[in-house]
Structures are given as C-alpha cells and as structure tokens.
Amino acid sequence: MRMDERKKRILAAVIQDYIRTGEPVGSRTVARRYNLGVSPATIRNEMADLEELGLLEQPHTSAGRIPSDYGYRYFVDCLMAPEELTPEEQEYVRLRYNKKMMEIEQVLEETAKIISQMTSYTAIALAPNQNQGFLEQVEIVPIPLKSKALLVAITSTGMVEHKTFNVPQDVTSEDLKRISKFLNARLQGIAIEELCQEVLSDIYQELEGHREFFKGIIELLRQTILIDGYEKIYLDGTLNILSQPEFKDHESLKRILTFLEQDAALRRIFGTTSSKGLTIKIGQENKEECIDKCSVLTISYSVEGKLMGKVGLLGPTRMQYSRAVSVLQCVADSLSRVLQKIYC
Amino acid sequence: MRMDERKKRILAAVIQDYIRTGEPVGSRTVARRYNLGVSPATIRNEMADLEELGLLEQPHTSAGRIPSDYGYRYFVDCLMAPEELTPEEQEYVRLRYNKKMMEIEQVLEETAKIISQMTSYTAIALAPNQNQGFLEQVEIVPIPLKSKALLVAITSTGMVEHKTFNVPQDVTSEDLKRISKFLNARLQGIAIEELCQEVLSDIYQELEGHREFFKGIIELLRQTILIDGYEKIYLDGTLNILSQPEFKDHESLKRILTFLEQDAALRRIFGTTSSKGLTIKIGQENKEECIDKCSVLTISYSVEGKLMGKVGLLGPTRMQYSRAVSVLQCVADSLSRVLQKIYC
DNA sequence: GTTAGCACTCCTATAATTCGAGTGCTAACT
DNA sequence: AGTTAGCACTCGAATTATAGGAGTGCTAAC
Incomplete structure (x- = not known):
C-alpha cells in the first residue's frame, strides 16, 4: 500500500485537527471540515489504511483516530507546511x-x-560546552579581612564562574597577585580540557614554596569551570x-x-x-x-x-x-x- | 465555655490523628486510639463543644471532625509537644x-x-538582606580582547555578584586598575544602602576625564548588589x-x-x-x-x-x-x- | 455528668443505564 | 473499480440508581 495524495491529505487533516482539539478525529469531521470532495465512508476506508500503515491509532473501537508517533514523524517530515512567524x-x-x-x-x-x-x-x-572553550581571563581577588580569596574565571564562551578559597597565612596579597599574573600569562587561550598541573609545571620554580597552594588553585579552577560551569x-x-x-x-x-x-x-x-x-x-x-x-x-x-x-x-x-x-x-x-x- | 483538660486532650487527639491520616476523625476513633477513659458519646459532646469554639470543623454532617486554622493555631501555641530530633x-x-x-x-x-x-x-x-551589609571587596577584571571588563563585588555577607560592562577605547587597563583601587580604598565598609555617586565625588578629580565612565561603574555596582543580589x-x-x-x-x-x-x-x-x-x-x-x-x-x-x-x-x-x-x-x-x- | 441505643444524614463506591459518536461491512451506484 | 449510502454494532463517557458505612445528634437511662 502506498501513500497517495489523498491519503496524505487525510493524514494531514487528522493530525491538524487532533493537534487543535486534542480529541480523536472521526471520518465525519474530516469530511466536513476539510473539503476533500469525498464522503465520510471513503475517508473511513482511507483511515483504516492509514492505521494499517501505522500512522494512525484508535484509542478504542468506536472512537476516531489519533496520530501515532510514527504518524507525527511522517507529518513532520513530509506534510507539515512550514510556517513563518508574522x-x-x-x-x-x-x-x-x-x-x-x-x-x-x-x-x-x-x-x-x-x-x-x-x-x-x-x-x-x-x-556552550566549556570543554571546547578557552580560558579568557583568570583573576584572584584577595579578601584580606577573612584571609580568603575569590577565584574568578572567564571563559571564551563568556561564562563567568567564581569560587572562594582559603589563603594560608604565609601567602601574601602580593603572592596572589603574582599567581594571578602567571595564570593569565599561561592560561589564556589554553583549551579548558587540557587544564591540569602538568601544563604549568614550569611555573613551579618561580613560586618559592607555594607549590602545593598553587596546585590547589589549579584544581579549583578545573572544578569551577568544568563542574560548576558544565553546560x-x-x-x-x-x-x-x-x-x-x-x-x-x-x-x-x-x-x-x-x-x-x-x-x-x-x-x-x-x-x-x-x-x-x-x-x-x-x-x-x-x-x-x-x-x-x-x-x-x-x-x-x-x-x-x-x-x-x-x-x-x-x-x-x-x-x-x-x-x-x-x-x-x-x-x-x-x-x-x-x-x-x-x-x- | 472554657477549655478544660479533657477538651485539650481531645483536641490534641483529633489534630494528631488528622495530621497522621488526613481523614476526618470520628469520636469512635478518638475513644479507641487515645484512651481518655470516656466513651465515644462523651467525646462526641466535647467535639461539638470544640466545634462551637471554632477549633474543629465538620466537612459535612456525617463525617468526623477536622481542625480549623484556629484549631491548628491553638494546637501549635498550647498543646504541641516539643519534639527533639533524635x-x-x-x-x-x-x-x-x-x-x-x-x-x-x-x-x-x-x-x-x-x-x-x-x-x-x-x-x-x-x-541576607544586602542593604544592611557592607562592601567587602570590589574588583574590576579587564577582558582586554573584547574591550570589556568584569565588575566583581563581594559583600560583607559573603555574597558574590558580578557583571560585565563595556570599556571605552580611551580607558586603559591601567585606568581600570586605578579605579578598582579607588573603589576598594573608599568603599570597603561603606553601607550598601549609602552607595551613590555623592559619597565618592571627591574621587572625581583624580580620574582625569573618566568621570562619566566612573559614574557608570558606580551605578552598575549599585544595581549588581542591590538588584541582582537582593535577598x-x-x-x-x-x-x-x-x-x-x-x-x-x-x-x-x-x-x-x-x-x-x-x-x-x-x-x-x-x-x-x-x-x-x-x-x-x-x-x-x-x-x-x-x-x-x-x-x-x-x-x-x-x-x-x-x-x-x-x-x-x-x-x-x-x-x-x-x-x-x-x-x-x-x-x-x-x-x-x-x-x-x-x-x- | 456519662453512656448506651437508635434513627438519621450524607458521602463513597459500585453497578446499571443511557446516549452518541464512530466504526466496519454490505450492497448499490457511477 | 472506486465511491457512497445505509445500517448494525461497539464501546466509552456521562448519568442515574443503589447499597453500604461511618459518624452524628438526640434521648433516656444509669
């Protein structure tokens, strides 16, 4: 059995009507409202065919037809009139x-x-999925009163994430500023996926003893962007x-x-x-x-x-x-x- | 009519039972489940009294009683046994x-x-309501590639808010840093409610021509904290x-x-x-x-x-x-x- | 003051009934 | 051969009827 023009028109009619009303659509309704020039009886026959094709379904014997998923699929792929917004x-x-x-x-x-x-x-x-992005800017904002700092990360996709962390006694505001500078110099443009300590190992020597702290920050950065900011x-x-x-x-x-x-x-x-x-x-x-x-x-x-x-x-x-x-x-x-x- | 001890116990019983089951509570149920030592008939009389007092209601004539808002109120104020968590x-x-x-x-x-x-x-x-708070820290993070910058504000209540804004051509990264410094020097500890240009008018002279821009930033800061961060x-x-x-x-x-x-x-x-x-x-x-x-x-x-x-x-x-x-x-x-x- | 007894109320659940939209089939028509 | 009118049939939804039961209020006795 093939989908001829009339079947298509009937299917479209049923689906449109069902979308509009939410009620199962009977042959009578189709004949009356969509003038296809044929009688309800003919439409009934066609609808039986469409059901056999799996495009329509009957909730129960004496009800009209409703579209099956497959029917909607056909409608969307082949029948739907593309509608422009006004x-x-x-x-x-x-x-x-x-x-x-x-x-x-x-x-x-x-x-x-x-x-x-x-x-x-x-x-x-x-x-946007951050994995494919780059780090645009990183900043560490010290909060000296509470011996904390705020890590702010801006990705190339424009997402901004931030996270607070503790700053040990022996790390000064100056240290933070330096680390911030390092990070920016080295991380700008780095793919976020590749963000890990290894990339930055050569910075360590410049950090005189703050290695662990620095590692912590990188880890925090990872988390901030990849977890908090993930899609x-x-x-x-x-x-x-x-x-x-x-x-x-x-x-x-x-x-x-x-x-x-x-x-x-x-x-x-x-x-x-x-x-x-x-x-x-x-x-x-x-x-x-x-x-x-x-x-x-x-x-x-x-x-x-x-x-x-x-x-x-x-x-x-x-x-x-x-x-x-x-x-x-x-x-x-x-x-x-x-x-x-x-x-x- | 007064609330004697027995009335209280019956009211508590009805409310507890109703809270538990969600069904109207009958005299029989109260008599059976909460042994008050009296018969259903007595309880019926008392329940009629409680209804007259406005503490109980009847959904319909032949149903049990349910508590009225006022009944719950009495229960909460006077009858409820304070329950500790385990x-x-x-x-x-x-x-x-x-x-x-x-x-x-x-x-x-x-x-x-x-x-x-x-x-x-x-x-x-x-x-926390920010109005009562202070500004803890303000930072401007330049995003040079896009001639934008990120305003980051941290309040004394620990809320962090941020907002991006455009940076005009003639404002350099250095300028931003200076402004940021000014802001921190002047705003730390200022009540957020008082945040307005006037407070800072004496800064203007130091800004050589960036007055409008600076005003804009203050306004942005206001918005960021008072609107975005409002409760x-x-x-x-x-x-x-x-x-x-x-x-x-x-x-x-x-x-x-x-x-x-x-x-x-x-x-x-x-x-x-x-x-x-x-x-x-x-x-x-x-x-x-x-x-x-x-x-x-x-x-x-x-x-x-x-x-x-x-x-x-x-x-x-x-x-x-x-x-x-x-x-x-x-x-x-x-x-x-x-x-x-x-x-x- | 309390309680047993009883008639009465009224909701809920279940069953019975009706109604109508819609179908499928058949036979006649074009 | 395709189309259509006619008709019996199906089945769900809505309506009505029925029974059941929980609970009450009242009365009279304890």
Missing part, C-alpha cells in the same frame, strides 16, 4: 533581544523565556506543562516535572544529537520513558559558524510543530546574532 | 554541614535541601507538593506551584515578620490566597547575634508541626554556626 512576531523577538545584555547567562535566560512564552511549552537552553541549563515555562490537557493526571505530571528537575537527564535528551540545525524527537524517539508522551525540539546556535550550544523546547507529542519550529528558528537566529555581538 | 538526626544535620562550603550561596542551597529532605515539605532559604531565594523540594494528598487536584496544585515561582511573593510571606526566632503562619494567616491551605514556618539565622536572614518551609496546614519546628531549629542552629565559621 513580521510582528519576528520584530517582537528582535525587540526582546535588543535589551542590554552583556552576559551569555542573561541571554540564555532570556532566550528560554522567549521560547516558552511564544510557544507555551517548556523551554530549555543549554550553555548550564536554563529552563523556563516548566509550569506550562500544567496547562496541557494530556498531562492533567497526577502521575504523568509528576513524572515530567521530576524529569525536568534532573539536569543530567536534560543534557541527555539534548546531547545525543551533536548535529547542527534542527532536531525533532517525537514521543518514544526520546529514549526517556518519563517523556514518552512528549516531543523535544532542539536547535543549535552558533557564532561565526562554530557550533556553540543548543536551545529547544519540550511539549506534548500533540504539539503545534510548525509553530514550534518557526519560533525556534527565529530565536536561534537572533540568539546567534546577539552572541556574535557579545563576543565582538 | 541524636542520629542531629548528627546527620551536622554532617551535611560538614562538607566543605566556602560560600554562603552554597550553604543556603544546602540548607534548603536539608530542610526539604528532612521534612518532605518545600524549603525556602532567603539570603536571593533558594528553593528546594518544590515537587514535594505533588505528594501531598490535599493538593492532588489540578487547580490548587497549579496555584501553589505558580506561587512558588514568584520571588516577590515568597519574599512577602517571609518578610512580613521581622522578628527573630521562629514564626508559624497557618492557613489564612498567610495573607496570600494561593496558599490558604498551607502553613509557612520561618526561622531566622544570625551570626554573632546579628540577624542575617531567614529560612523556612511551606507545607499543607495539615503539617507535622512539631517535626517541622524541630528540624528548623536544628538546621538554623547549625546554619548559624557554619556561617559564623565562614565569616571568620
């Missing part, structure tokens, strides 16, 4: 990004907000889940909200695709059971052609895909442009 | 705080986690709400979760009591409608006798008050001690 909406996105933002953290936060507000799904933004996640619109009728039962709600609290899980669903551009994962295509009734869309953002990170959204499989895609594309576009500016 | 639990709390934490942010995050895990309610920790909120166990049977209906769940997303609202319910020590607000005593089925417990933490901030929890009015109180007291105690150490 000029007003595009302008709106640009406007949102126009406000003064100096830091990538802030930009990503705003990005998540924009996506969730424009789609009313849950937005996820992933900060930070910005979520927004988590509670949009509450408005989705498919998740009104307590159980699935709990599952999804709990899922969204696990950073590791979020990185997993985002990270598996290292590809550029747009990715759509529908229902069970996400390997996570908790969200097998959800779809996850991802789009990468980049600066100067270099892939930086990803943003995306999570919503029910019954999602307005074309809307979601166009919002993501528009946002990713603006986002890339804004980051470009921030990075000079 | 030595093991006290040890556990101490253990949790033993892990190496250098920053107050981390400590508060951990605090919220401990509270929510030990009570299975939602924990809230409020960072930061640390939440944990938000999803514990999902396990409370009283909030299993979609509507109230939505209301509460939405409420918990509003920082301003959280500050409101915490802030209204400027008192030291423990505060308990039951049901409608919280002036927020969204949480009129919830109780909020607050306890202040302090360092060297000086009130710093507050931590607390939010749960259903049907809450294990004595448990919650003892956890909060134990945690606030340890928290104060840990902060003491951090502040040297």
Whole structure:
C-alpha cells in the first residue's frame, strides 16, 4: 500500500485537527471540515489504511483516530507546511533581544523565556560546552579581612564562574597577585580540557614554596569551570506543562516535572544529537520513558559558524510543530546574532 | 465555655490523628486510639463543644471532625509537644554541614535541601538582606580582547555578584586598575544602602576625564548588589507538593506551584515578620490566597547575634508541626554556626 | 455528668443505564 | 473499480440508581 495524495491529505487533516482539539478525529469531521470532495465512508476506508500503515491509532473501537508517533514523524517530515512567524512576531523577538545584555547567562535566560512564552511549552537552553572553550581571563581577588580569596574565571564562551578559597597565612596579597599574573600569562587561550598541573609545571620554580597552594588553585579552577560551569541549563515555562490537557493526571505530571528537575537527564535528551540545525524527537524517539508522551525540539546556535550550544523546547507529542519550529528558528537566529555581538 | 483538660486532650487527639491520616476523625476513633477513659458519646459532646469554639470543623454532617486554622493555631501555641530530633538526626544535620562550603550561596542551597529532605515539605532559604551589609571587596577584571571588563563585588555577607560592562577605547587597563583601587580604598565598609555617586565625588578629580565612565561603574555596582543580589531565594523540594494528598487536584496544585515561582511573593510571606526566632503562619494567616491551605514556618539565622536572614518551609496546614519546628531549629542552629565559621 | 441505643444524614463506591459518536461491512451506484 | 449510502454494532463517557458505612445528634437511662 502506498501513500497517495489523498491519503496524505487525510493524514494531514487528522493530525491538524487532533493537534487543535486534542480529541480523536472521526471520518465525519474530516469530511466536513476539510473539503476533500469525498464522503465520510471513503475517508473511513482511507483511515483504516492509514492505521494499517501505522500512522494512525484508535484509542478504542468506536472512537476516531489519533496520530501515532510514527504518524507525527511522517507529518513532520513530509506534510507539515512550514510556517513563518508574522513580521510582528519576528520584530517582537528582535525587540526582546535588543535589551542590554552583556552576559551569555542573561541571554540564555532570556532566550528560554522567549521560547516558552511564544510557544507555551517548556523551554530549555543549554550553555556552550566549556570543554571546547578557552580560558579568557583568570583573576584572584584577595579578601584580606577573612584571609580568603575569590577565584574568578572567564571563559571564551563568556561564562563567568567564581569560587572562594582559603589563603594560608604565609601567602601574601602580593603572592596572589603574582599567581594571578602567571595564570593569565599561561592560561589564556589554553583549551579548558587540557587544564591540569602538568601544563604549568614550569611555573613551579618561580613560586618559592607555594607549590602545593598553587596546585590547589589549579584544581579549583578545573572544578569551577568544568563542574560548576558544565553546560548550564536554563529552563523556563516548566509550569506550562500544567496547562496541557494530556498531562492533567497526577502521575504523568509528576513524572515530567521530576524529569525536568534532573539536569543530567536534560543534557541527555539534548546531547545525543551533536548535529547542527534542527532536531525533532517525537514521543518514544526520546529514549526517556518519563517523556514518552512528549516531543523535544532542539536547535543549535552558533557564532561565526562554530557550533556553540543548543536551545529547544519540550511539549506534548500533540504539539503545534510548525509553530514550534518557526519560533525556534527565529530565536536561534537572533540568539546567534546577539552572541556574535557579545563576543565582538 | 472554657477549655478544660479533657477538651485539650481531645483536641490534641483529633489534630494528631488528622495530621497522621488526613481523614476526618470520628469520636469512635478518638475513644479507641487515645484512651481518655470516656466513651465515644462523651467525646462526641466535647467535639461539638470544640466545634462551637471554632477549633474543629465538620466537612459535612456525617463525617468526623477536622481542625480549623484556629484549631491548628491553638494546637501549635498550647498543646504541641516539643519534639527533639533524635541524636542520629542531629548528627546527620551536622554532617551535611560538614562538607566543605566556602560560600554562603552554597550553604543556603544546602540548607534548603536539608530542610526539604528532612521534612518532605518545600524549603525556602532567603539570603541576607544586602542593604544592611557592607562592601567587602570590589574588583574590576579587564577582558582586554573584547574591550570589556568584569565588575566583581563581594559583600560583607559573603555574597558574590558580578557583571560585565563595556570599556571605552580611551580607558586603559591601567585606568581600570586605578579605579578598582579607588573603589576598594573608599568603599570597603561603606553601607550598601549609602552607595551613590555623592559619597565618592571627591574621587572625581583624580580620574582625569573618566568621570562619566566612573559614574557608570558606580551605578552598575549599585544595581549588581542591590538588584541582582537582593535577598536571593533558594528553593528546594518544590515537587514535594505533588505528594501531598490535599493538593492532588489540578487547580490548587497549579496555584501553589505558580506561587512558588514568584520571588516577590515568597519574599512577602517571609518578610512580613521581622522578628527573630521562629514564626508559624497557618492557613489564612498567610495573607496570600494561593496558599490558604498551607502553613509557612520561618526561622531566622544570625551570626554573632546579628540577624542575617531567614529560612523556612511551606507545607499543607495539615503539617507535622512539631517535626517541622524541630528540624528548623536544628538546621538554623547549625546554619548559624557554619556561617559564623565562614565569616571568620 | 456519662453512656448506651437508635434513627438519621450524607458521602463513597459500585453497578446499571443511557446516549452518541464512530466504526466496519454490505450492497448499490457511477 | 472506486465511491457512497445505509445500517448494525461497539464501546466509552456521562448519568442515574443503589447499597453500604461511618459518624452524628438526640434521648433516656444509669
């Protein structure tokens, strides 16, 4: 059995209607609302075929049809009409990004907000993976009153991380300044992945006895950037889940909200695709059971052609895909442009 | 009608039972489970009295009694047996705080986690109000490659905030260093509330033409500390709400979760009591409608006798008050001690 | 003042009933 | 051969009926 033109139109009609209403779609409805010029009976036959093809499903014998994951997949791949945002909406996105933002953290936060507000799904933004970055600047700020100091690290991706540490009695403010200088001289431009004591062993001789302390600082730096700063996640619109009728039962709600609290899980669903551009994962295509009734869309953002990170959204499989895609594309576009500016 | 001893015992029994089971408590149950030496009929009479006093309520005619807000209030004020944590639990709390934490942010995050895990309610920790604090250290870290710089501010309460800003062409790295030095020399120990250009006007002459830039930095500093760093909120166990049977209906769940997303609202319910020590607000005593089925417990933490901030929890009015109180007291105690150490 | 007894109330759970949307099949039609 | 009208059938959702039980308030006796 092949997908002829009429089957496609019927499938599209069913899916669109189901996305709109959330109710199983019957042959009658399709015939009435989408004038395909054929009777309900014919549509019934076609729908039976589409079910056999695995594109539609019946919740129970005497109900209409709903799309299967596979049906959504076909729809997204072959049938979906790409929908551009209206000029007003595009302008709106640009406007949102126009406000003064100096830091990538802030930009990503705003990005998540924009996506969730424009789609009313849950937005996820992933900060650039630091491993591929470089150290831009390191600074040690002494806090003499408390014999502590603050290690501040700025990476080439613009993430700023900081951490406090104790300073032993015998290390002076001057020492700290010197170490800070060393670090900057030697670490600027070093790939973060390669950050380890060995690289810097030749500095040791200049440090007259503060070797252990210095080692400690390098270790702290590693941790600060690689652990604290590792692909930070910005979520927004988590509670949009509450408005989705498919998740009104307590159980699935709990599952999804709990899922969204696990950073590791979020990185997993985002990270598996290292590809550029747009990715759509529908229902069970996400390997996570908790969200097998959800779809996850991802789009990468980049600066100067270099892939930086990803943003995306999570919503029910019954999602307005074309809307979601166009919002993501528009946002990713603006986002890339804004980051470009921030990075000079 | 007065509260005699027997009425008290019956009220306590009803409340305890209701807290435990969540079901309306009947006279029979009280008679059986709490041996007061009287028959159900007597208890029935007493319960009718307690209802008339406004301490108990009947969901419907043929159900048992449940406590009213006022009933809980009486229980909390007069009847509740103060319950100490077991030595093991006290040890556990101490253990949790033993892990190496250098920053107050981390400590508060951990605090919220401990509270929510030990009570299975939602924990809230409020960072110290910066207004009362001093600036401990200010630093400007130049990022020459991007002609930007990072302003880092450390307050006496140990909060670290940072913000990136643009550096005009004619301002050199040296200038930044000088400004940084000025700031530290002049601002250390200045009350954050008083932070404004005027205080520093006498610096201007030393800055040879960078006045506007300098003004900008001061303004940025204000914002960074007063806005970004204003009573930061640390939440944990938000999803514990999902396990409370009283909030299993979609509507109230939505209301509460939405409420918990509003920082301003959280500050409101915490802030209204400027008192030291423990505060308990039951049901409608919280002036927020969204949480009129919830109780909020607050306890202040302090360092060297000086009130710093507050931590607390939010749960259903049907809450294990004595448990919650003892956890909060134990945690606030340890928290104060840990902060003491951090502040040297 | 306390208690046993009893009629009464009202919620909850379960079962029975109805209703209607939607299907699949068949036979007739183009 | 594909399309369509007609019709019996299915099955869930909503509605109503029914039974059960926990708990009360009242009364009268202790």
